[in-house]
Amino acid sequence: MIKWIGLFFALVVLSAPLIWQIARTAEPGATATATPPATVDANTVAALGAEIEALKQDVQALRSRVDGLDSRTAIGLSAASQARAPRSQPQAAPPSRSGDTPQADGLRNSFDQIVLIGDRRNANEGLTVASPSFLRNTFGLPRPDLTQKCQPMSNPRLRALLSTEDVGPIRVRMLKPAIASLRKVFAEVQAFEPELYDRLASSGSLCVRLIRGSSSFASAHAYGLAVDINIGGALDNFADGKTQLGLILMADFFHSEGWIWGAGFGREDSMHFEVSREKIQEWRELGLL
Numbered sequence: 001m002i003k004w005i006g007l008f009f010a011l012v013v014l015s016a017p018l019i020w021q022i023a024r025t026a027e028p029g030a031t032a033t034a035t036p037p038a039t040v041d042a043n044t045v046a047a048l049g050a051e052i053e054a055l056k057q058d059v060q061a062l063r064s065r066v067d068g069l070d071s072r073t074a075i076g077l078s079a080a081s082q083a084r085a086p087r088s089q090p091q092a093a094p095p096s097r098s099g100d101t102p103q104a105d106g107l108r109n110s111f112d113q114i115v116l117i118g119d120r121r122n123a124n125e126g127l128t129v130a131s132p133s134f135l136r137n138t139f140g141l142p143r144p145d146l147t148q149k150c151q152p153m154s155n156p157r158l159r160a161l162l163s164t165e166d167v168g169p170i171r172v173r174m175l176k177p178a179i180a181s182l183r184k185v186f187a188e189v190q191a192f193e194p195e196l197y198d199r200l201a202s203s204g205s206l207c208v209r210l211i212r213g214s215s216s217f218a219s220a221h222a223y224g225l226a227v228d229i230n231i232g233g234a235l236d237n238f239a240d241g242k243t244q245l246g247l248i249l250m251a252d253f254f255h256s257e258g259w260i261w262g263a264g265f266g267r268e269d270s271m272h273f274e275v276s277r278e279k280i281q282e283w284r285e286l287g288l289l
């Protein structure tokens with residue numbers, strides 16, 4: 001909402017000279033009504049055209065800046081930036097155990113904060129969840145005799161793709177294309193949110209079992225296509241509509257890489273990230289799955 005208000009005002013401000021120009025060209029009065037439109041010469045039209053083009057580019061540049069700021073401001077990361085700002089000032093307080101300034105700790109701790117997830121139903125816009133039936137039709141079950149407990153994967157096609165690897169801050173056991181994709185996600189986080197990267201921990205990846213309450217379906221975790229992440233070791237409460245601030249930031253990085261965020265599920269599961277149906281289809285077309 002704030003984004004659109006911002007864009008609207010930016011448009012008004014940017015287009016003010018153009019509107020003034022047009023108003024002046026079409027000035028009302030005795031001469032204007034008597035003068036045919038042909039008096040607007042080609043040079044004026046060309047100049048106006050160039051001006052419109054320049055304005056378009058300005059708006060586009062503003063739009064991308066607003067998009068970039070949007071997720072950060074929406075979750076109150078301005079508080080984190082404030083914590084970052086006074087780092088260079090002398091501090092009376094003693095340094096923390098880790099040797100960092102209290103401000104650095106403040107920034108890190110802000111990622112742990114529990115906040116309400118805004119508009120979680122639209123968190124996965126443009127992506128489709130790979131449903132349990134889609135996964136079963138695509139790969140077959142990860143093992144025929146699924147129970148409520150995690151067991152080894154026996155499906156030969158999936159087993160051949162399974163690997164246990166470090167993907168940056170965590171170690172996962174997942175299908176190889178998902179591992180490569182996770183590496184990209186974490187590399188981005190490391191580059192753009194290094195303090196958040198330092199706080200990331202795993203709450204689990206592969207677990208071959210039935211979905212709770214189901215007798216024949218397995219979740220993305222059972223296929224090695226999902227990972228649970230937490231900030232600083234704190235487990236997220238299931239289905240409370242809230243999450244750790246850092247996970248909201250993580251959701252943006254995952255979304256760009258084609259992963260679904262569990263915050264958008266009917267029963268909110270915000271530490272959960274899984275590969276979207278679109279991504280699975282893309283990897284199949286590339287012969288990776």
Ligand SMILES: [Zn+2]
Nearest residue numbers: 226227228272
């Ligand atoms: Zn999960």
